[in-house]
Amino acid sequence: MTSATELPAAAPADHETGTTGLGTSPLRTDALPKALGIYPYAADLWAEGLLWGAVLRSPHPHARIVSVNTAPALAIPGVHAVVTAADLPPGPDGTPDGAPAGTVTADRPVLAAGVVRHHGEPVAAVAADHPDTARLAAASILVEYEVLEPVTDPEAAFHAPPLHPDGNLLRHLPLRTGDPDAVGEIVVEGLYQVGRQDPAPIGAEAGLAVPRPDGGVELHLSSTDPHGDRDRTAACLGIDPDRVRLVVTGVPGASSDREDLSFQVTLALLALRTGRPVKMTLTRAESFQAHTTRHPALLRYRHHADAEGRLVKVEAQILLDGGAYADVSAEALASAVAFSVGPYTCPNVFVDAWAVRTNNPPAGRMRGEGALQTCFAYESQLDQIARQLGVDPVEIRRRNAMATGDPLPTGQAVTCPAPVAALLDALDGAPLPALPLDDPEADWLLPGGPGGAGDPAAVRRGIGYAVGMVHMLGAEGEDEVSTATVRVSGDHATVICAAVDSGQGFATLARQIVQSVLGVSEVYIAPVDSDQSAAGPSARGRHTWVSGGAVERAALMVRHQMLQPIAADFGMSVELLTINDGKITSYDGVLGMPVSEALEGRELWATAQCRPHPTEPLDPETGQGDAFVSIAFCAMRAVVDVDIELGAVRVVDVTVAQDVGRALNPRQIEDRIEGAVAQGVGLALLENLRTEGGVPVNASLTGYRLPTALDTPDVRIAALLEERDVVAPFGAKAVSAVPAVVAPAAVAAAVRAATGLPVGRLPILPEDATVLA
Amino acid sequence: MEHGGNLVNRTIMLPASVDEAVEALAATPGAVPVAGATDLMEAVNAGRLRPAALIGLGRITELRGWRYEDGGTAVLGAGLTHARMDRPDFAALIPALADAARTAGPPQVRNVGTLGGNIATAAPAGDTLPVLAALEATATLARAGAVRDVPVSHLLTGLDPLRPGELLTWVRVPLLHAPQVFLKSSGRSGPARAAASVALVLDPARRGVRCAVGAVAPVPLRPLEAESWVAGCIDWDARGAEGAVLIDPAALVAFGEYVAGACVPEGGAHGEGAGADAARLRRTVAVLARRALGRALK
Incomplete structure (x- = not known):
């Protein structure tokens, strides 16, 4: 959005109503440039006299580095610098340790020191005057490895020799509540597996570092957490945070974290070392090695239910493969444990969950981390109960549905709206897509696609339901805060807030908020950099809440400043004035002044913060505690056609009912739901970064199958339920994560209904959907 | 016709006729002809191929x-x-x-x-x-x-x-002037690499069926015995007659199995996983071959 603000200067008004502000649907300002291919991404950055960076990565998932000889690279003409762990500040004992860093635990070196723990781990980096030279030079560095046995099975990690001084257990979180001896009339068990989904961002990692005269460095990249990244980069480089400036630019949209720390620090180090601007763009293959993936999971569940299908006891063991480094595994695990039963009430819950370190690719943040994996498991379990009791799958969910005020298994009461039953009702009433038999004229797209091998005689239709939940904002005591400044100068307003619009639409939302509060139509969103006050990372639906809240407060303060003199003139209090359609009116109708007149020649500004109520860590023995600020819910119905002879699955339709609190921009919400459903369908049927002995085998867009338009279903919104969350700014809930969490479970349920097969793993491969004659 | 080399001194030639192209090819050993480049450029970008010269065929x-x-x-x-x-x-x-x-x-x-x-x-x-x-x-x-x-x-x-x-x-x-079918299985609706494919053509003049299975081996495989067997099961004379059944459905199924057996070897030699993979592939090929012949004779 940085440069995109230049295009349509002000957001076009809502086409239907001609109004702006909250509840309307103005177009994103970067939508048009991105669709036209003229949006400047980070890979398009340029500086006079720049050098090109390239990284040498480990070909082994686990090895000791015996020696690194950079001389061959330095001997190549055009090479300006080669850096290794030895060029970073040394560790506590005075030897190079690769300047380990991390968002939660600082365990991941910028450049490997002494040992590599995953395939593709950066070992050295080069700056040269041509990208080909840089790559050739990186490849010429001689690294002697002593190859070690990789630990690739997460179950083996418990007993394997420690892969890191911190050990292999990233976190163990038990949850104990209720009577362990409770038994139900029926018991169902299941073992569930979730594969490794890659965020596969449309723009691969790219950035530009420019050295500063004060010995610092300026980084231009698509960071989603500019202040956190600035501080961590400075710490790794051993310089003061004030001397690192991070300018956010060309964000291509992200459903995970963007450029990782190793990328940023290496880029900065090369610029500092050479005194020249350095640009680095990763190839698609490198991109797969550089960013974190979703946590692969193994889940074992046992549900006890009474004769009506009401849950009596849930027992579960959950194992998340965190890969080589900790990243946000501890947080993902908390989410998995707290939502291990799903949006249902159950008095007795006993869970043990572990996140372990392996030599597989590191896992990290990705829409609904932890919550997605358990949603697939608990929803599969509920379908099993429904089948055993002969109860309709919607009815079994209704009987167990959580309501506002009910407790989570962690003991926390769900005080935000929990309209689970209402979501199910909305789905129940939604029309089903036509069967091909009803509409023989329609061009029926068979599983296998156009020109595929599909045979109508072998196609079975299945309908599946799923409900899920995710938490919003940081959990377990994380301090959540954002700051925003609103400045009004004459007829236009500017919002200064370091919240990165990573595709969630924050820039559009901030504009709508200011338009609503101040009645000013022209609102500019300032480009984001780390000189502004911190707003925190773009993740977990934070910015709609904390940054949206901060923008609203700042705008309200400006509104007060604007209205005070007018109110004083008329001898009334500010509260009696309203702003509507760009006009200030008083309660008695005496005053009717355009906002532009009130603002003429005036410069007003205010800065405000938003900090939601604090949370607390989960108890390490019992998993109890008020760990979450708020929770969002979603119910989904998937309709699939399965060619039961070939196992080809086509998702025909996904109908969504979602708890949004308040729809601040309905079109943007629908777009976000569509995107999240596509990502969920991808995980359900296609996406899996497979590894053999820790080495990814399909790290390309040919091998890693992303859903195309033909694989993506029609997405229909049955309801956006607006039950306002009283503690949230505007009463709104984040919308992007929860549909991605629920879609895989809904597709799996539908495939189960079509085939009668158990379907215990994601993605669902053709062999999992083939019915043997 | 020759353009100056770029940074790495590569030559690109753009002949306008087949004669020019073969002359260029003869004159420049190590030159690689290139048309759409969808496979070639992937190899170049990945560093697997660094052709000394390219002969672009787009102008022919x-x-x-x-x-x-x-x-x-x-x-x-x-x-x-x-x-x-x-x-x-x-x-x-x-x-x-x-x-x-x-x-x-x-x-x-x-x-x-x-x-x-x-x-x-x-x-x-x-x-x-x-x-x-x-x-x-x-x-x-x-x-x-x-x-x-x-x-x-x-x-x-x-x-x-x-x-x-x-x-x-x-x-x-x-040109056979008879039904032909190509079927592929990839497990998805969008474009994808085939896990297995079957091409089947009828040759009524010679009363023949010709079939090839793709993607299961380095090259397409022809199940010659299955072809000649199934050609004998078809009622060629009934072709074109309204509502005629040209083949017994049981023969269709048998043909599928016959083709799969001929083109996908029994697995198991490389452990249980390979055996299961081979069994799945056989099933897929059998289904594709059966459907292909069924469509051709419909």
Whole structure:
């Protein structure tokens, strides 16, 4: 959005109503440039006299580095610098340790020191005057490895020799509540597996570092957490945070974290070392090695239910493969444990969950981390109960549905709206897509696609339901805060807030908020950099809440400043004035002044913060505690056609009912739901970064199958339920994560209904959907 | 015709005719002919291939179309794109090739990827290859001053490979005027590499069925015994009659099994996983072959 603000200067008004502000649907300002291919991404950055960076990565998932000889690279003409762990500040004992860093635990070196723990781990980096030279030079560095046995099975990690001084257990979180001896009339068990989904961002990692005269460095990249990244980069480089400036630019949209720390620090180090601007763009293959993936999971569940299908006891063991480094595994695990039963009430819950370190690719943040994996498991379990009791799958969910005020298994009461039953009702009433038999004229797209091998005689239709939940904002005591400044100068307003619009639409939302509060139509969103006050990372639906809240407060303060003199003139209090359609009116109708007149020649500004109520860590023995600020819910119905002879699955339709609190921009919400459903369908049927002995085998867009338009279903919104969350700014809930969490479970349920097969793993491969004659 | 080399001193030639191209090929040892470059550039970008020189074939317009010969043969230019082969006029001539071209990839790839490129790359999952094998197509290879014809299958297996200085120019395909089917299984609705594919053509004049299985082996496989067996099960004389049943449904099923048995070896030699994989692949091929023949005889 940085440069995109230049295009349509002000957001076009809502086409239907001609109004702006909250509840309307103005177009994103970067939508048009991105669709036209003229949006400047980070890979398009340029500086006079720049050098090109390239990284040498480990070909082994686990090895000791015996020696690194950079001389061959330095001997190549055009090479300006080669850096290794030895060029970073040394560790506590005075030897190079690769300047380990991390968002939660600082365990991941910028450049490997002494040992590599995953395939593709950066070992050295080069700056040269041509990208080909840089790559050739990186490849010429001689690294002697002593190859070690990789630990690739997460179950083996418990007993394997420690892969890191911190050990292999990233976190163990038990949850104990209720009577362990409770038994139900029926018991169902299941073992569930979730594969490794890659965020596969449309723009691969790219950035530009420019050295500063004060010995610092300026980084231009698509960071989603500019202040956190600035501080961590400075710490790794051993310089003061004030001397690192991070300018956010060309964000291509992200459903995970963007450029990782190793990328940023290496880029900065090369610029500092050479005194020249350095640009680095990763190839698609490198991109797969550089960013974190979703946590692969193994889940074992046992549900006890009474004769009506009401849950009596849930027992579960959950194992998340965190890969080589900790990243946000501890947080993902908390989410998995707290939502291990799903949006249902159950008095007795006993869970043990572990996140372990392996030599597989590191896992990290990705829409609904932890919550997605358990949603697939608990929803599969509920379908099993429904089948055993002969109860309709919607009815079994209704009987167990959580309501506002009910407790989570962690003991926390769900005080935000929990309209689970209402979501199910909305789905129940939604029309089903036509069967091909009803509409023989329609061009029926068979599983296998156009020109595929599909045979109508072998196609079975299945309908599946799923409900899920995710938490919003940081959990377990994380301090959540954002700051925003609103400045009004004459007829236009500017919002200064370091919240990165990573595709969630924050820039559009901030504009709508200011338009609503101040009645000013022209609102500019300032480009984001780390000189502004911190707003925190773009993740977990934070910015709609904390940054949206901060923008609203700042705008309200400006509104007060604007209205005070007018109110004083008329001898009334500010509260009696309203702003509507760009006009200030008083309660008695005496005053009717355009906002532009009130603002003429005036410069007003205010800065405000938003900090939601604090949370607390989960108890390490019992998993109890008020760990979450708020929770969002979603119910989904998937309709699939399965060619039961070939196992080809086509998702025909996904109908969504979602708890949004308040729809601040309905079109943007629908777009976000569509995107999240596509990502969920991808995980359900296609996406899996497979590894053999820790080495990814399909790290390309040919091998890693992303859903195309033909694989993506029609997405229909049955309801956006607006039950306002009283503690949230505007009463709104984040919308992007929860549909991605629920879609895989809904597709799996539908495939189960079509085939009668158990379907215990994601993605669902053709062999999992083939019915043997 | 030559353009100055770029940073790494590469030469790119753009001949306007087949003669110019073969001359360039003869004059520049190590030069690589390139058409759509959908496979070649991937290899270059990945660093697997650093050609000394490139001969771009895009300006040789004669190779981008087709002509007829002896009334019964279509001579297809090696530069025919997948997108062109998918058009209705071509699909009426050689339906199976059109079907294969349609599923060969996303539109961006089909717009530039060519028939000749598909043969030259000889990828196991190349979609047009089983169709060419079933049609018993022959390729014309041109070199400075000489031309020879080679069965496409001999090119693919390496029995009679492309020799230095030779350029693939034309592909000869019989016009059979009978149903043809290409089916592929990839497990998804969007364009994807085939896990297995089957091409099947009927040759009513000779009362023959010809079939090839793609993607299960390095080259397309022909189940010759299954072909001749099933040709005897078909009631050829009933063709064209209203509501005629041309084959016993049980024979369709048996044909599928026969083809799968011939083309996918029993697994198990490499452990249990391989055995299960082989069993799945056999099932898939059996289903594809059965459906292909069923559609051809409908």
